[in-house]
Amino acid sequence: MPSSKDYEHLITRNLDLTKARDLALLEWFWMVLIPKACGCATIWNKAKLEHMCLSTAAPNDDPNRPHVTSETEAYAIMVAKSNDMRWRKQFQVANDHRCAS
8 A cells, every 4th residue: 555655656646656556556556545535437447457548538629528537536645645655554463363264
């Protein structure tokens, strides 16, 4: 899971893609988080996410109708960042041998 600082880097696009960690962070955002945030496989699917730029991809190159809106990106970051601590705690509990059934 990304850190709070990582989320800030994603929001501002302040990433150095020559660094493996930043590249992995962007790949997670682009290929895992955003497809889930879109809620529909036809909006940002494998055929699009591997061949188009997230910020400019739009049907028929119409910039007024992007596949992924900036609002969707912001919502995805907000949800992931807001639930970060809860998810970490859930993983800890799930991995705790005393809680295994």
